[in-house]
Amino acid sequence: MVDTATISQMAHLGAGIAIGFGAVGAGLGIGFATKGLMDAVSRQPEVAGKAFGFFLLGAALSEACALYAFVIAFMLLGK
């Protein structure tokens, strides 16, 4: 039998691990998106405005993955 204090501590540990790994993926995603934007703008400076719109969209989509991890972490914090 595991007492509730240990479960709570383990849940807090799990929350930290969850948001950490989620942030790794989202950071990689936004980094690749920025790389793509820089490549596109340095090759064709005239598409900068259009490319920035797509960049924001892609960055928001990959940032959402970190936020899924955030939701899980927040649910674990409540345990």
Add this chain to the structure above:
Amino acid sequence: MEHWIYIFNIAGHAISLNLDTIFTMWFAMAAVIIFALIATRHLDLIPGKLQAVSESVMKFFYGTLDTMIEHENRQHVPLVASLFLFIVTANLMGQLPLRIINLKHGGELASPTNDINLTAAMAIIVLIYYVFMGIRAKGAKFFLHEFSFTGIVMALVEILEMITRPLSLAIRLFANIFAGEILVSIALGGLAYFLPLPIMLFEILVAFIQATVFMMLTIAYIGSATGNEH
């Protein structure tokens, strides 16, 4: 973060309502409806200031639909435009200082999209809409593909997507707004009144980006449901 929950019984089932979310949601809806009524009141061939602004907003929806769905795209404008306008208004409401109004029963007057029930409801509306449009465009072929191994796998994957698509739509919008509020409250604990300001400015950007993402994904789902695969 905690809501003002009202519980009542219907035939033995306890049903709980988050009354603060409902209140702020009606506030956002009323803002959108009143803006639409005022903007369409004195329409003229030579547009005034307000009409020029609202025409450019509508042109944004038409342009986005034209680039993502090939034909018969104008019929989706009511859903897409009202989703976008409502989400923008709802997200921006979180930056208004409504939280200083102290509710007696708990809860706070923040952005209504920080409640997952609201975003899940919108995602389910999108799901029902695109399934309906797909059935109307393709009939039973919307569910069934050609009778081969890849066809069966595709059909199973698409049935799985009916669960994962609304789930990701709902959680994406909810988590962005919710994480923004948590971030602001943590910054408020760090250095009060000054550190939250840049984060709140960033939240205004996030409000527009998330509404755009929700609208774009809705259009993409409708387009993939109604369009031809070949």
